[in-house]
Amino acid sequence: MIIGVPKEIKNNENRVALTPAGVSEMKKHGHTVYVQATAGLGSGFGDDEYANAGAVVLGTIEEVYAIAEMIIKVKEPIASEYPLIKKDQLLFTYFHFASSEPLTHAMLEKGAVCLAYETVEKTDRSLPLLVPMSEVAGRMAIQQGAKYLEKPLKGRGILLGGVPGVPPAKVLVLGGGIVGTQAAKMAAGLGAQVTIMDLSLPRLRYLDDIMPANVNTEMSNHYNITKAIATADLIVGAVLIPGAKAPHLITRDMLKLMRPGTVVVDVAVDQGGCIETCTPTTHENPTFIIDDIVHYCVANMPGAVPYTSTLALTNATLPYAVQLANKGWEKACNENKELKKGLNIANGKILYKGVAEAWNLPFNEEIVLANA
Incomplete structure (x- = not known):
């Protein structure tokens, strides 16, 4: 198969979808890999490393899209890439269709095959391609939140871990999944007083067992959230409903319950956000203020630490990419149910229920895999 790796062009996105080691693995299986010049530079991989691994380095993004049967990316295509996508071209990347109606319609119209990292799902319902970036984002949420709590950045002026004789900051984490767990661990390690909320009692029991003494668990409901936000210094939105929009757990009118300078970090913003006032921001302009509340809503947080994130x-x-290249997407999805869960759009149809529901579009529960 002919594989293309374009340079990511989303604002301050420095990750790359395939390392030189990945190129070498693809070559071992007999595939041809084209990499756009400087695609790996932000992650610390030079063009010469790709060439030495067996890739052909092309000068422009147009050349990569034109020649490739499968495009491997990190983030969803942006508007300037839409015209480059060909009918039946396989795109393997993070899409988050439920947060972008224009992207959904564009991919339907192009007739592309869109296999989304975020909905590849194992039989135990875990999301293997979302986990590593969720781990990074969860830890970064605290790193960024601690920074924006500083007064020059319009925060409350609180040191997350406090000092002897001065209490630490209070951190509220909404959601006890991968992001929430990593955020709570990071905040606890810095000495903050942490509360983590979730809807699942078994999950709360598990978290209560593994977390240090400065982490408390609490059932997630409107009453408890309303009470907690009144004293929280940093709030992390870590809610995920795979492939679907995140619910708004904190609404606009709830901001007035918070103290001025409180920081909210909505990691769920690429799925619509679990804080109503959050809209996607970039690493270039990461925050905005509403009602004296600092909002950090960068949709590609791991892009700020590209070396760690890319690896x-x-x-x-x-x-998974090797399976798709070896077998073609139809046979690979027929034989691997995890990959089949990743199919969001193919043949001009939506194949993932959460995406269809998000935009009130027809949902096709099954697809005929012709070459399976």
Whole structure:
């Protein structure tokens, strides 16, 4: 198969979808890999490393899209890439269709095959291609939140861990999944007083067992959230409903219950956000203020630490990418139910229920895999 790796052009996105080691693995299986010049530079991989691994380095993104049967990316195509996508071209990347109606319609109209990292799902319902970036984002949420609590950045002026004789900051984490768990661990390690909320009692029991003494668990409901936000210094939105929009757990009118300078970090913003006032921001302009509340809503948080993120992501995606290249998407999805769950759009149809529901579009529960 002919594989293309374009340079990511989303604002301050420095990750790359395939490392030189990944190129070498693809070559071992007999595939041809084209990499756009400087695609790996932000992650610390030069063009010469790709060439030495067996890739052909092309000068422009147009050349990569034109020649490739499968495009491997990190983030969803942006508007300037839409015209480059060909009918029946396989795109393997994070899409988050439920947060972008224009992207959904564009991919339907192009007739592309869109296999989304975020909905590849194991039989135990875990999301293997979302986990590594969720781990990074959860830890970064605290790193960024601690920074924006500083007064020059319009925060409350609180040191997350406090000092002897001065209490630490209070951190509220909404959601006890991968993001929430990593955020709570990071905040606890810095000495903050942490509360983590979730709807699942078994999950709360598990978290209560593994977390240090400065982490409390609480059932997630409107009453408890309303009470907690009144004293929280940093709030992390870590809610995920795979492939679907995140619910709004904190609404606009709830902001007035918070103290001025409180920081909210909505990691769920690429799925619509679990804080109503959050809209996607970029690493270039990461925050905005509403009602004296600092909002950090960067949709590609791991892009700020591209070396770590690229290695973590490609460790997870490469085995699936190899299957797709070896067998073609239809046979690979027929034989691997995890990959089949990743099919969001194909043949001009929506194949993932959460995406269809998000935009009130027809849902096709099954697809005929002609070459299976």
